[in-house]
Amino acid sequence: MSQHGVGPRAVSRSVAFLLTAGVLAVPALAGCGSEDPAGKPLVGQDIQPVARDRITDGGTLRWAVDSVPDTLNTFQSDADATTTRVAQAVLPSMFRMNADGRPERNPAYLESAEVVETEPKQVVLYKLDQQAVWSDGREIGAADFAAQWRALSGKDTAYWTARNAGYDRIQKIERGDNALEVRVTFSRPYADWRSLFSPLYPKDVMGTPDSFNDGARKKLKVTAGPFTVKKLNRKDEQITLTRNPRWWGRPAKLSEIVLRTVPRDKRAAELAAGTIDLAEIAPSEARRITVAARPRGSSSPVMGPEADKKPRKAAAKHARQQQALRGFEVRKSLEPAFTQLALNGAEGPLADERVRRAVARALDRKELAKAVLKPLGLPAVPVGSHLALSGQAAYADNSGALGGQDTKEAQALLADAGWVRGGPIKEQKKKGEKAAGAEGEKAGRSSEDKARNDDGEDIVGSDDKDQQDGKAHREKDPAHLAQDGKQYKQPHQGGAPGAYAPMGTAAPAGREAAPLAKNGKPLTLRFVLPSGAGSQTLRTVADRISRMLERVGIGTEISKVSDESYFKDHIASGQYDLALYSWPASAFPATDARPVYAKPVPAADGSLNVEQNYTRVGTDQVDQLFDQAVATLDEGESRSLIRKADSRIWAAAGSIPLFQRPQLIAARKNLVNAGAFGLGTPVYEDMGFLKKGAKPVSGPSGASSPSGA
Incomplete structure (x- = not known):
């Protein structure tokens, strides 16, 4: 995952949270009534579902990956999303996720799996499909x-190993009656x-430390899925998967799947070629594909006035690409991941639970979700x-534990x-900072005006460097307040006679939002963001958050760092x-x-x-609830404990979930x-290309493209 969707699995965290009686009200937990608080996914899959008899037998799917x-071993620390993708296609999974994100038995491998004893010990009995074999012909069994x-x-x-959760609770594994x-x-x-x-x-992979540590890094000699690993070519940056001749389930429709590294900013050109x-594509590429699919003659920002400004050769190339992109469509859903605002509670102002909660109460999470998801035609929840x-x-909306x-x-x-508010600040203003503050005000207003576009145009992905730099200057100068296009200097002690307005004069608009100070220091928070081309949405969201915080007197200092160092050198550390x-x-x-x-x-x-708690905010109570939930075999009780833990995580205000990440796929x-x-x-065995003359059937969310992406 990129930093917009960081999915690392290992490292640090800290800071205690004080639950003061009478301050935080944890609401009655959902799940006690008749209605299931888990609900349904906000949007379904968009995969162009088609019955297998209408799919061509054969063909190669060329799939762009990051x-x-x-390594091809998902249990090692440097495994990534492509490792998981390969494993899903070539290895057994006893359970897989259905469209609701819930585990379901994989019938290709399991006839059944259930808890058959709880006393004196928990015993799970797996009954394997009688045809399940590895690609070398050996039966899958207890030894594996x-x-x-x-x-x-x-x-x-x-x-x-990178993780052992659950496996450390096993006492023994043995063969059953057969x-x-x-x-x-x-x-x-x-x-x-x-x-x-x-x-x-x-x-063969798990049997010895050597085979585990090195044997599955570059190849998987033995597999047991609809596909097998034919070749991993690091020079060409691609992995080729081919049909497994020993696969006993529904035969794979595709002959091959080629997973090839394609940088995000090159994908539109590769699709057109x-x-x-x-x-997977960014909103800007999704918009190009949407525009390409429109009837010819309809004007748009991509094909129209903008195209006329391009040099002749560039315009001709762009037109050819747009023509080629007519063969694609954008399929959209929401990823199984959410973007959050993390508040580092280890030190500084955010070590105080009250300040963290103030940051959270200043945020309009609905507005942030709307800014990112509405332009894409996705539910802004x-x-x-x-x-x-x-x-x-386990889902329930427990945000009421903190409040809106x-x-x-x-x-x-x-x-x-x-x-x-308006307290004395010890730091001396540096020479030239006043002018910088004025520049920042102008840029900040321009950015705000753009962000208020009700149609969502130019909100997601806007990343004007001058605007961002100007805003950073403004935020670094807490002695100035930008309001309605004017500059107001804070009052100070010992001013010259006549320096203040006559009694009865109305206070300047926005005076209540003046920066706060304590012990001679302004309340300014360092907001660290990645600077890469694929992180425009994050920076746009950060800009909105900064304005929300400014309204309650909290300043932010934007610090943009390289994508490579963002997580390792800043978040994790x-x-x-x-x-x-x-x-x-x-x-x-619970795990x-x-x-x-x-x-x-x-x-x-x-x-x-x-x-992995990079906010460094945690409590004994939350830990205890997790421990109870993972040790409770009653599924309803376990879910209730998880929801209680979530309410208390909300109350601690170490991280504020914002929105589910959009998933835009060009197909x-x-x-x-x-x-x-x-x-x-x-x-994977059901993927393929439609037979000539066969018509697709729209899925739950159809195959529509985002508007205004």
């Missing part, structure tokens, strides 16, 4: 399950047992949970924390006050989300172990059962 992975358990249990440090049965006995109850053995690697068939997305079993946008409440919280990044949603939050919100603990070397029009998969796992 990179060829360093046992090898994976030993490798991932954490007991043997020679295995370079070779098709696998009995897994747990030493401690484990609610998320369905998360295990997906994917399942053969014992006909070298790729499927690619803020995310209400840290631990699940709408449609997933409320300027007066935000200001009251800041006043209670000792931040005084805690070098920020505010930041925007995303987390993937999980169907197993997967715990390290993201766990309370930091001192390590043996004196440092702080923050696991060749005759490519079916592929595209924007939403919360579901792709079904």
